[in-house]
Amino acid sequence: MPSYIFGKIELDDTQLQKDLEIVKGFPRISEEYDEFGTGVWINNSLWNASQDATDTMYRDFDYPAKQTEYGRQLPYISKLVTENFNLEYLKMVRTRNLIDGMVIPHKDFVELNKPKNQYFRVFVPLEDNQHAFHSDEDNVFQMKKGEIWFLDAAIDHAAVNFSTESRIFLCLDFAFPGDFHPSEIFTNKALYNELIKPTIAKREQLKPEAVEHMIQSLSQIIDKYNFKDVLFMLSKIHFYKDVPVSAAYDWLEEITRRSGKEELLDKTQKLRKYMIEKRDLGERFSINDWKELTA
Template identity: 30%
Template structure:
């Protein structure tokens, strides 16, 4: 797995609580809804090219990011970003809230960008019932840990918690994560063993039970079956790429050419080009 923990920070609980309270009143958007199979992901820009909240998607540009009104409002988060990162290389910083029970469609990022990008996550609110994945490894990014996420690999998120997962996600123009860290950061790259989720193999009988969903698949339950497969990725030893493989096999077995085309097109959008 290329993703890894960079460092563990000591957070100021009082100041963080104040920022989280402020964030409750933010204007959020659903610009990443294409990658949410169930639940809700709300995001807002803290830094971007223009400093405007209206700029909600990523793109190539020259120069450094500018803080938005929401970035200015989160005084402690702004201080953390300035303390731990080289903001001259920062392109985007987003504040993202994932609702309980939400799962991401496995996907790869930066497909639409030309520049080399480095993505860092800082979890501010989460628990051990929230998981991320890269390829066929499922892991936890715990509160206060800085994580490099290799977003060019197939990755997903599954929340089985009863409260929002809140992360700050920073994207930098750089070839390596070490270039984006401020001098004072003592990076200790690792993937702690207890951050990795243990998942049993998906046995032949269970796999066949999933493939038998072809008998009931239609346009009314397509989304629910897709979500079930993603949740299975977090529960058993199947990769994010296999989610689409199984979905296409189920669609093919159903005899619904339209649903097979839908799954194939969505896989291309998530994994190849957009």
């Protein structure tokens, strides 16, 4: 599978819990890519390019990441990072939480300049949540507390938390100047372990006639008032039905085409391009902006 486990850290729950309480008290700030998610989606920058905790944009730069004021408030999490991970190629560290919401299918790094295989995104769950899942082009899976995962963010992927419970993850972004082995992210190569079995979600088959019925029915009711609702509903289906992660965009394009509403079809095609094909650094796309439409 494109995303995989390659290690595990034993966490000190007492020290960790103190830091997590501090994380939960950080103010929620506007995200660089708020359009990707719904529900409560919080990213706190602990290390980044600017040392500014309000800077949530991942971008290319040619020096090690700098710790922010948020990172300095988390002694145990900071220790986890500095004692276990190679800081030379570390470009960003965030805590990420998603509550009662999802991040719709998208690709990362499309606005950056390096070859995509030089970017290496690592997740370490700091909390367990049986209702939270990630996906890539092959599988839907759960990341368990302390596991070290590579998430292939350069391909279509998504995340969801079907509950109102927290699921704080540590996200570490590395960028290498050339070819590398995943073990190079560790200060102690003994952490590298490919033998840990991942938790893969079992998904039901989705019959073609059910897809046709869904598309035909939604084409009769979709409008600017429920466009976002339909998008996020379609994006959830792959988490429990065995369909590709990007199927939501195929379905939405056919739904809007059959609706006969050219504005909706145009919006869908631009959305697809932005989320999984190409966008510029700093470019924004508003799902809710319908200034070009009349009631």
